[in-house]
Amino acid sequence: MNPKDAAELIRGRRAIFPKTYIPKPIPKAVIEEVLENANWAPTHKFTEPWRFRVFTGAALERLGDALAELYRAATPAEAFSEKKYDKNKQKPRQSGCVIAICMQRDAEERVPEWEEIAATACAVQNMWLTCTAHGIGSYWSSAKMLQESPGLLQLAPGERCLGLFFMGYHNLPELPGKRGPIAEKVVWMEE
Structure with missing residues (x-):
């Protein structure tokens, strides 16, 4: 890949939300490629903290039902919204695949936890x-309810959920990027 193609791919990445996905299955080989590329993220001391739970097919319905019920259980009656309940239920059903993004803390704690969270975030960027390269829309949701209910994902000791990664084909036009000038975010230390 030349630098121009790499820059175009990086700058073309967007959050594409499940409500815009079309009903087209994502081939298992593509999902496996997505996961394999995640596995090549940078990792200090090779802790490789990223862990994944992949939901496809009927598991997407079960995930949607579980998310909706977690929302109901965590929300006081006076704050409950049927619209939010339905949204939690439908987002996985609208997706071709949902991947739970998890992080396994190094048992020896050889690196600070933030470094393992950062490594997992690099895996998600991959x-x-x-x-993006496959024309698949994706979106990383914090999924706070899952973070507070680890039983659904059967997390191992020291493992935690950092959110859900929704994936689906879409037919949206290319979306413009929104970033402020890099010059406002850099201080050059030349002397």
Whole structure:
């Protein structure tokens, strides 16, 4: 890949939300490529903290039902919204694949936890770029309810959920990027 193609891929990555996905299955080989590319993220001391739970097919319905019920259980009656309940239920059903993004803390704690979270975030960026290259929309949701209910994902000791990665084909036009000038974010230390 030449630098121009790499820049175009990076700058073309967007959050594409499940409500815009079309009903087209994502081939298992593509999902496996997404995960394999995630596995090549940078990792200090090779802790490779990223872990994934992949939901496809009927598991997407079960995930949607579980998310809706987690929302109901965590929300006081006076704050409950049927619209939010339905949104939690439908987002997985609108997706071709949902991947739970998890992080396994190094048992020896050889690196600070933030470094393992950052490594997992780098893995997700690799996933996002791979999806973009395949014309697959994707979106990383914090899924706070899952973070507070680890039983659904059967997390191992020291493992935690950092959110859900929704994936689906879409037919949206190319979306413009929104970034402020890099010059406002850099201080050059030349002397």
